[in-house]
Amino acid sequence: MLQMQGRSATTGQNRAAGGAAVSIRNLCKRYNNFEAVVPTSVEIDSGDFFAIIGPSGSGKSTLLGMIAGYIDPTAGQIMVGGRDIIPEPIYRRNIGMVFQNYALFPHLSVAQNVAYPLKIRGIAKDEIAKRVRESLAMVRLEAFASRMPSELSGGQQQRIALARASIYRPSILLMDEPLGALDKNLRDEMQEEIKRFQQELGATVIYVTHDQQEAAFLADRIAIMRDGAMTQIGSPRSLYEQPSSRFVAEFLGEASIFPVKSVSQKQAGQPCQIVLEDGTRAAIRTDGNPGSGRFACIRPERVTVGPKARGLDNVYTGIVRESLYTPGSIRYRVELDGTGCALKVRVLPQGNTEVFETGSSVDVGWSADDMTILGE
């Protein structure tokens, strides 16, 4: 108990100073000849909601397991409150963890599940009862205290797991695909619940998911993992608008991507001219040096369709090959004349928006600011 008080005091200092809650240094995990996580360094600020996304097998769960303590790293450090926690056993790390399948104790009631970490810490009975009540109120399940976990729905079970993982005020809260087992509507509802919970608690959260929309909704910062490495870290907006690679651009949201043949020299204030592999020319404005870029990328909602496209920096004509009305948006696949390039377009319809049928000829265009240039 003494230890826990000491730890939460440290967290308080961190928060006041706005310093890093977790500082991962050259952390890596190798299984025989397979590198699950290549040496990775990242700082996560106190109070941050940090999401790690990536396809399955990209190493995101392994990374989380090393922070929690149930996977032994091959090398590296995990600094929490100025100390490396790797030598500490899992039960002394004072880290909260929420699992995909809730991992509630089936033989204990809801209240006993939530009380468990306090009971382990030898806290007095009436203090436990009080904090369990508060914690269950936070996840709005006070009325369920005496139920067994098996009597609750998936979403309710996950809220209990959330209460249980946070009742001892851990310095960090880890979540491993916590909504992965829920259906779509419940997932949306739980996202809001988790966001509200994290803000009320002021907790530092590290959140693993393969769902990019979930990550973008919840996180302050997102790390995208690929083949055991974090390829890019940034806010949801910066990752979407300035992806560094084709992989990131395609993983986060939709994109039309074209191979680039050559790029003109950058001139101050002027857009660069690029030539695509198929000979198409395009104008692009970029802050960085586009010379090394191998792909040009345009997001579907940045493309204008119809007469309004004329006069933009990049204007082409094409034929609508696919026209799809989905709730809230109209999606097209446009085949550009001459080259046959496929362009993805998404339009948010307003009252007077014209819908183009499959087979119709259209003008498409976009601003030089909206096109980005990417590496592999």
Add this chain to the structure above:
Amino acid sequence: MSVPEKKLWAAWSRFLNGLVGALLIGFLVPILVVVAVSFQSKSYLSFPPTEFSLRWYQQFIGNDDYRSAILNSMLIGASAAALATIAGISTALAVVRAKVPGSTIVSALSVAPAILPQIVLAIGLFPISVWLGLQGTLWAVILAHAVIGLPFPFITVCGALASYSNRIEIASMTLGANSFQTFRLITFPMIRPAVIAGFIFAFAASLDELVLALFLSSPSTRTLPLLLWEQLNFQVTPEIAAAATVILAVTSLLILAATLLPRLGKDN
């Protein structure tokens, strides 16, 4: 499905029903004969019994040899089952949870005593028990019976551990419980029905075991099956049938308990 094919299946299923029925009768009838024979007054094994009597039970209860044999059997059974259960839980944890190197071999070895001929074990254990100076003591039989009891708690606990994810135990540890607390508060309550069942089966296995007892015990550590065996060689009276009926009753009660107790545990 064509009509002749249907008839073929119907005939096959009738055959299987008949086979199972015949085997169950073949198993139950001798048991019923022993029970029936024990409740009569004639001084030899006569069947069918003509008059009901508790004479042989009175003689059985008054017999000091039987009384000490029952006591030995209970003591050996309980100790052997306790040892087997502790070993079975540990081995199951090592195999299912820790996945120790060579866990396939470990589980094969843990199940082997239930499959291998006990006579081989007995022949091998005899010189070892002499060498260790245990020959003729209760310990010799207790350890031997712990070996043949091991498969039962091992198998039941393995099944229980495999039925839920180790995430539950990892969760307990992230919440601050060390390995021992996790075992006491989470793992053990979850596998308790399997532990109880395994213990009872190991106890029952010890209670009617003859071959190892024959090799390893002395007149003072004689178990009930061993005494029955000796009596059979000496003179066959319905007293033996009475003793056999008592073993049968106790074992049946144990098996009933093994099926019912775990269910009671689950409701709590």
